[in-house]
Amino acid sequence: MADPRDIAILVLYLLALRKRSESDTSDSTWQTITATPTVEGLSRPLIEAEAPNGVDRSVPTRVVKLISPALTDSMVVELVSTVNNIQIDDYGDTASVIVDRFFGLGGRGDLSALSTSNSRQSALLINAAATTLESDTTVFDPACGIGGTLLRLYNKQQNLALIGNDIDGVAVTIAQLHAYLAGIPATFTHSDSLTSEIHGELRSQTIITEPPMGMRPDRDVQQNVLARAGFDAAGALTSDELFLYMALSNLTPGGYAYVLTSTAAGFRGASQQIRQELVARGLVEAVIQLPSRLLPYSGIPTLLWVLHRPVGDPETSLLIADASTVSDPQDEIAQWLTDLRAGREIAIPARRLSLAELITNDGSIVPPALLRAELEEDEVREDLKKAMSALSSSVKKLRDLDLDEQIVERVPSSRSFTNLKQLIDTNAITRIRKPFLEGRDNAPKDGIEAFMLSPAKSNRQPKKVKATEADLWIQDGDIVVPLHSMGSAWIFKADGNNWVVSPSIIVLRVNDPDLDPQYLVSCINAPFNEPATKGSAIPRRDFKQIQIPELDHDQQQQLTASLEKLSSLKTGAEDLAQQAAAAEAAVLNAVRFDNRPA
Template identity: 25%
Template sequence: MPEDSTTEVTAAGIARLAGVGRAAVSNWRRRHADFPKPVGGTETSPSFALGEIEQWLRDQGKLAEVPLRERVWQQLAGHPSGTVAALVHAGCVLLLRRERPRAWTALGALPDARLAEVLPTALEETLTARFGVPRAVRTPTPSETVPAVPLLRAAVELADELGGPREAFEFLLGRHLDANPRQYTLTPPPLADLMAELAAAAAPEGRPLATVVDPASGTGGLLRAVPHATALFAQDTDPDLAALTALRLALHGDADIRAATADTLRADAFPDLAADAVLCHPPFNERAWGHDELAYDARWEYGFPARTESELAWVQHALARLRTDGAAVLLMPPAVASRRSGRRIRADLLRRGALRAVVALPAGAAPPYGIPLHLWVLVRPGGDQRPPAETLFVDTAGLVPDAGRDKLPWATLRTTVLDAWAGRGGEESVARAVPVIELLDDEVDLAPARYLTAPAAGGTAPELAAVRARLDETLRRTQGLAPSPVPARSGPRPLTTVGELARTGALQLRTGGSGTASDGDDVPVLTEHDVLSGGAPSGTLPGGAASGAGAPAEEPVLVAEGDVVVPVLGGGSVARVVDAATAGAALGRNLQLLRPDPAALDPWFLAGFLRGTANNRQASSFASTATRLDVRRLQLPRLPLADQRRHGAHFKSLAEFEEALRLAARLGEQLVQGLYDGLADGSVEPG
């Protein structure tokens, strides 16, 4: 791979290259006079030449070899034109590599200067053949190509390593999305798959989804979920997203791709389209959607949406772009089902048979994750067809256990929703087909929970009696575990720090939050909340790329029995010893793992002293809004292993007492709320 003198890397990037924290990079800059000087950035956030940093790390013995994927990502992130522009340029070359491999082989053999000169012509031919004119992907100019040549060569090399251009682009796109989580609103891949399957199920039997459109395409996740389309149409207001979507879809399959940049409601790029399906995750609660200038638009067949009903404008746009009997599936905020300002449009959608189903998803299914969003399934009615007499309502919130809303059972959700659509039964607390005439009241409230039979909220009387019995048993056990304090007899003890123990090899330190899952793997994640609450691992690893399959997995940090896990944010004094049931889970964000050598350190002794309030206070630093724990500064006494184990046994007993108290509190809350609910809904009688 050619040397790259133009790519810059930040302190965070250096830390990733060397496998250390940012504090270590700051220390290197202060202590080593030969550390490379900044070449860009700002005084508070400088950037450095990647080549100089790699050479310095090798000279210091801190870097054996930079993985290809990490090097390509650093080149991408440090590109002078910006990460997105570099990602588009890399995608163009990867598409050339996919569509015309022999042409790239010949071009790749040229010197860098000559390659930068002739590459735009080859890209223009490839992009025009794939996307037509006009198109969302602009051909880079020779002047733009010159600084990108090392990156472009590296991207093709990465494709060879990862298994193809699609896999390389998915990896790079996934890293970019992971690095900018607040910049993009993504539809999780399992939800995108469910929406595509619902659209296929709603289409007439035997008709494939050949032509599919997403009028708010984002990064293209919904269209990528359609398996056998022949033509995909995407539109987005952001030109960068439109270009990334076009390249992503073109690298994913052989469908005809048409992507456009414009405001869909104000300037529809495909006004004459009659698609088989529309999939859409529209922007929510948008006031400036074009209410004033679109008052007489022909798309408002079901009524002119109020200024506060932008989502109903998207619903009618989707119906307008369908052929007769074509299906649309839209992700909607729950308020759209019940706002008074939209009741007339909802009523007309029902009367004319356009709205076929409303599916309530659990909270956490898609951003914003704290709200239980809805799926609306619509079909464009034909002129002589009789509207269906019923509308399907599905509520999947009850399928998610209260303990883990960030670990959704997508397989169960998918089966429940598709079975309900197919009419394969199910409990009336989950799915029910409601006569349209019952829905057309003054409110036209389409919230599924209103029409489904609610199960007893607190449980039956025998179930509550069982909770009471468990509570009695737990309280007796708690009383038996209650410790008795014994006055100390010894004086001050010599202390050491976690940092010193790590330097001598008595323990290892690892930081959580990185890693992705391989295809088919279901690795649980021990989250910060799990450690604080004493719960089981409730998180899940993202796929090879945040946006979908195709990218290789990165190895997470897996916890083992006897490890000690400490949260580093928040200012609490918590340390958890990993047991056999938790072993094998991945370490989550904002957690530090300490892996003691059993021949030198007892894990319960270590965890117990790490929980000391004064110990945590002296090892913490304070910012304006948060407290951060420097685990290396935590102290513990120097004791023989036998004395450590004696202390550790007491600390373990305290942990068992603490867990019994937690269980008693949970059971008590469950019993109290269950009795409130039972008395309120009549499932139990006053005693």
């Protein structure tokens, strides 16, 4: 199977040739290709024609090497026809769609590590850099990947000289093609930023980068990078730590660098001394802790380092902030930085950290730990009082369940069973098959206001939609069954509002008076009806496989009553465990922070 990156290059390169033929009437390469769409008819003009402006001259040869073994004449016919017939209003938008398809959140595995223009980390770096960005200056990304961050930055401010470099030649080629198709005057080069001198003399007003994290470069590489930045360190540094110093070596006085690293770069013992030296020289303006799952390819939490080369006397302290619980920090980062620089309070924990305190804390820059608030004595005592009261309430609720009596008096047995499909076929229950489809072409602009029912029960505010009378209005007592087995079925309780369901929900309506709806729900959620996992796919419910043991109505109600007791016991036990944990924490906090005599 061909590498998806090679396929992306092939499609983007053909698009680039088509674009050039439309803007340069003397270029007939695309016309030649469309006239003879075969493997040979495609390969020959690619070799003979020059690469588009800004695209490396070796790219046509790479594309031809991909074509010959991987494609047949019929495949070339289909490919060329597809590219030729795409309705294009903007080549840059078309290129973005292709790049996002291969490398965005819809990409797979390590492909998503290349950061498209629409990735959250790209948005965060761009919005942060925009707070200090000036027109007619140079912006450098020494680990640019496929160029998504720089290309998106151009859409925010166009009077910039954009330069990107990356160790991955294929990624650089994609960046070059994307820039050409979008008409963005950016330069992308291929080299190892930590070892190459290709940009050694470059000085940029702004540097933005998301470097590779956790790699261990050779010792001589580390020494060269640190020496260029005017540092020395005995301990071994990781790749993301080294990019901090590489960025400093390329910054102009007064310039800013925005670097995304792992949290380890803030506390590793090997880099303790050099972190302290960074702050002592006034080179770190801020460090902000970001949440887990910001990166599409990794769940690790990250740090945003804001580096600054001071022009005057250095500020030997730094700003720290904890955004580890913020779901979309890219939307807030610009305001946070603006307010922090102005000395204003922000919505997340933040403060200034002195060099003396940094040294006392062994050079560790871990915002959540440094921003942990000291508890007030009155607050501690009040929390303890509330925790013990809640614990007593949970204990009382369990006692009120009268656990002395037998919870399950008699378990009825069934010698036969049916399944949901058979119950539907015999009209014992009805499957409602009209889900509400968002974004449909005939969706009303001024319809009836309704709430969208989520597949999983939640306390979150439901989404409001506009629906019509023809849409499914779920009724009181209907059984809600999430299509995927990750969610439990439940009985809908009407609340006076209009409700519609999404395509990921199945609605069942009981017609047979001898069927107890709560019994059906219990059976649907039973362990014996949990579908087998098929590979990595999320299991979907198959109505033919959902077994319903056959019991008479009295037996169903008897069993349901017993299950309700067990459910109450489970809920009470969970509440008790939660309140006991809260009480334990409150007691320990009282020991630590309440210094008054008892």
